[in-house]
Amino acid sequence: xxxxxxxxxxxxxxxxxxxxxxxxxxxxxxxxxxxxxxxxxxxxxxxxxxxxxxxxxxxxxxxxxxxxxxxxxxxxxxxxxxxxxxxxxxxxxxxxxxxxxxxxxxxxxxxxxxxxxxxxxxxxxxxxxxxxxxxxxxxxxxxxxxxxxxxxxxxxxxxxxxxxxxxxxxxxxxxxxxxxxxxxxxxxxxxxxxxxxxxxxxxxxxxxxxxxxxxxxxxxxxxxxxxxxxxxxxxxxxxxxxxxxxxxxxxxxxxxxxxxxxxxxxxxxxxxxxxxxxxxxxxxxxxxxxxxxxxxxxxxxxxxxxxxxxxxxxxxxxxxxxxxxxxxxxxxxxxxxxxxxxxxxxxxxxxxxxxxxxxxxxxxxxxxxxxxxxxxxxxxxxxxxxxxxxxxxxxxxxxxxxxxxxxxxxxxxxxxxxxxxxxxxxxxxxxxxxxxxxxxxxxxxxxxxxxxxxxxxxxxxxxxxxxxxxxxxxxxxxxxxxxxxxxxxxxxxxxxxxxxxxxxx
Numbered sequence: 001x002x003x004x005x006x007x008x009x010x011x012x013x014x015x016x017x018x019x020x021x022x023x024x025x026x027x028x029x030x031x032x033x034x035x036x037x038x039x040x041x042x043x044x045x046x047x048x049x050x051x052x053x054x055x056x057x058x059x060x061x062x063x064x065x066x067x068x069x070x071x072x073x074x075x076x077x078x079x080x081x082x083x084x085x086x087x088x089x090x091x092x093x094x095x096x097x098x099x100x101x102x103x104x105x106x107x108x109x110x111x112x113x114x115x116x117x118x119x120x121x122x123x124x125x126x127x128x129x130x131x132x133x134x135x136x137x138x139x140x141x142x143x144x145x146x147x148x149x150x151x152x153x154x155x156x157x158x159x160x161x162x163x164x165x166x167x168x169x170x171x172x173x174x175x176x177x178x179x180x181x182x183x184x185x186x187x188x189x190x191x192x193x194x195x196x197x198x199x200x201x202x203x204x205x206x207x208x209x210x211x212x213x214x215x216x217x218x219x220x221x222x223x224x225x226x227x228x229x230x231x232x233x234x235x236x237x238x239x240x241x242x243x244x245x246x247x248x249x250x251x252x253x254x255x256x257x258x259x260x261x262x263x264x265x266x267x268x269x270x271x272x273x274x275x276x277x278x279x280x281x282x283x284x285x286x287x288x289x290x291x292x293x294x295x296x297x298x299x300x301x302x303x304x305x306x307x308x309x310x311x312x313x314x315x316x317x318x319x320x321x322x323x324x325x326x327x328x329x330x331x332x333x334x335x336x337x338x339x340x341x342x343x344x345x346x347x348x349x350x351x352x353x354x355x356x357x358x359x360x361x362x363x364x365x366x367x368x369x370x371x372x373x374x375x376x377x378x379x380x381x382x383x384x385x386x387x388x389x390x391x392x393x394x395x396x397x398x399x400x401x402x403x404x405x406x407x408x409x410x411x412x413x414x415x416x417x418x419x420x421x422x423x424x425x426x427x428x429x430x431x432x433x434x435x436x437x438x439x440x441x442x443x444x445x446x447x448x449x450x451x452x453x454x455x456x457x458x459x460x461x462x463x464x465x466x467x468x469x470x471x472x473x474x475x476x477x478x479x480x481x482x483x484x485x486x487x488x489x490x491x492x493x494x495x496x497x498x499x500x501x502x503x504x505x
Contacts (some may be wrong), residue, residue, distance in 0.1 A: 011209075012128060016262040036070060039079045041190040054074045065223055067192045069216070074176075074197030080186050082193070086179025086251075088497050089202060089258065089483030094133040094141045094149050097170035100125050102163040103154075109309060127166070137498065146171050157272040175497040177203045182490075184240035185294035192219050192239060199247035200485075204257035205299050210306070215243050221359070221414045225439060230387040231450045234440025238313035242339075246309050248480055253329055255484025257299040260292070267292060303332035311339035317420035317437050336410050336418050343404045354416070360389035361419070361438065362412040366402040367394060374424055376409065388435055413436060 022030045037058065038048040046066045051058045067077025077084065131153040144152075146168055150161035180199045195212035202374050219239050224233035267288050268275065274282045275289075278307060298305075304327060316339045325335045334343035342364075345353055356362060363379050376392065383390035395401060402408070407421040413435065419438040425431055436442045479486050 010128070024179060030478050035328035036075050039066060039068070039191065041075050041080075041188050043188060046190045064227070064489075065190055065192070067193045067216075067219055067223075068197045069212070070197055071178075071198045072200045074193065076183060076191065077193055077197050080183075082481065083182045084179045085182055085484055085488075085490050086177060086200065087154070087331065087489045088175050088177040089255070089484050090486045091134050091136055092139075092141075092173055092175045092257055092498070092500075094135060094144060095130060095172050095174060096133075096146055096149050096168065097130045097168065098150065098165050099127050099129070099167040100129060100163055100165050102166075103127075103129055103462070128169075138316055139311045141173055143399065157268075157275065168334060173500070175500040177497055178202060178417060180244065180247050180251060180480050180486055182479060184244055185236070187268055189236055192236075198243075198249060201251050202254050204261065205250070205254040205302070205305070207305070209255055211250055214246065215417055218243050224359075225414075230389070231439045232436075232441035234437075236316040236440070238315045238440065241313035242311040244313075249329075250305060251303055251480075252484075255482050258484055260296040260299065263292065264289065298330055301496050302329045304329045306332075307341065308332040309341075310337060311417055313339075314442070315419070315438055315440050317434055319421060321422075325370070334404055336405050336407060336421050338418050338420055340418050341416055342410060342412060342418055345401055345404055347395065347398055349399060356391070356393050357412055357414075357416060358391065359414050360391050361435075362391045362393055364393065364405070364410045364412060365394045366398060366405065366408050367396050372406070375426060378425055379411075379435070382432045382435050386432075386435060386439070386441070388439055390435075408457075412473055413438070426453050432498045440496065 019030070022028045033052060034052050035051045035053050037051055039046065041047075045062060045064045048061045048063070048066060049058060050061060065433075068075070070075050070076055072184075131150050132146070133149045133153050145146065147162075147165060149171075150165060151162050154161035154163065177200050181193055184194075184198055193214035196208070198215060199211060201208040201211070208260045219236075222231065222235045222239055226235055233319065268285060271281060271285060275285050289402070308327060308331070310327065319338050325333045325337055327333065338343045347353055351366075356364070361383070363376065365374070365376050367374070376394075380392055382388075408423045409425060410421045411419040413419050420434045433442075448466060479488075479490055
């Protein structure tokens with residue numbers, strides 16, 4: 001948990017900062033105004049046809065890999081005929097993005113991410129705000145003026161609340177929907193989906209951007225490992241195995257949060273006008289709404305969703321020595337169970353343990369005053385032979401950290417998730433096996449294509465193969481269905497929703 005409260009960062013500010021950072025980095029060629037027309041893969045790589053919309057010039061770009069981060073209507077996903085399973089939530093939204101110094105006085109109410117009115121919501125930053133007017137499907141949004149839409153949202157259950165609007169930046173409709181792609185990669189494994197191209201979510205819970213960043217981080221370090229030559233086939237296979245279950249869980253949870261808000265009108269039952277009245281009915285309504293949100297507060301307190309998710313894939317070495325810790329959406333249980341994010345803490349010298357990690361695997365070794373190294377050099381030797389970047393960290397007499405981290409030896413991946421853990425290592429073959437699995441090379445070892453000196457037949461191999469089978473079953477399961485969706489729909493070539501906005505197409 002952070003020592004300071006989370007701070008709200010407007011996407012308008014964050015995106016400008018990210019653009020500047022990208023332009024200052026030699027490894028990034030950032031281009032705006034280019035449109036993807038089509039993308040194809042062969043047995044050797046990728047060919048993308050793109051057009052410069054400013055001049056109409058069309059060119060073909062070839063690469064070994066490509067990641068489609070092109071939004072909900074992803075042309076990459078449609079080019080690959082990957083079905084998108086899900087459906088829209090009831091109703092549609094008239095969105096207005098505008099500037100208003102007059103409305104900035106609402107900040108007197110304190111810091112906020114969203115101001116929830118009865119039935120509508122507004123969010124903003126400094127003098128820039130966005131209102132969302134939720135409408136039934138039979139409503140005609142063309143008969144609602146832009147200012148009227150803003151005033152209706154701000155007025156909530158009362159009369160429209162008028163403010164001076166300095167500038168309207170965007171007016172649009174959109175159809176909220178929840179969906180997850182059935183696959184995250186192309187048949188040959190050269191093209192991958194990330195962000196909204198792989199999953200669509202609704203705002204409740206605030207999981208959308210976080211999921212996209214998680215996708216990018218996951219596929220990013222894995223592509224780097226493969227391109228640098230020290231990872232095997234299982235590395236990229238693990239991307240879908242790890243990230244798709246996160247999307248399925250989070251999208252469903254967002255729907256649960258939305259249902260909590262949708263239940264408020266039923267509580268009011270025609271007495272909304274008395275909600276803030278100094279009457280017995282007003283007090284009763286306020287108490288009921290308070291109790292409703294206290295009993296259903298997951299949108300703001302689901303730390304299990306935000307911090308406690310665990311990966312299971314072909315590159316995670318299962319722990320067969322104990323029982324997996326319980327998991328709920330609401331609770332975060334600090335653990336180093338393989339696939340988890342290890343607990344953050346401060347060491348005795350007041351440095352953060354996460355500062356020890358980097359763009360490499362980290363073997364964290366806890367020892368006491370009289371403990372010996374315990375054959376951990378086996379990992380160093382195996383990593384050197386296999387070309388795997390590995391940092392070996394020994395932490396002496398860190399009793400508090402050792403208690404939270406649960407094992408003497410914990411192998412942490414470049415993305416901060418645990419690959420493997422144990423209390424001891426007694427054989428070189430064990431270290432070799434762990435690293436083979438961690439970088440997706442256990443396929444090669446099983447097939448005998450690795451130098452005989454590196455092939456280790458250890459007790460963990462059968463477990464890894466079974467994990468592989470389980471993850472394949474999970475990845476190829478039936479189309480996902482979400483309880484909040486108004487109806488279920490699978491789409492591949494076309495992406496169409498009634499009342500969808502231009503930016504969704």
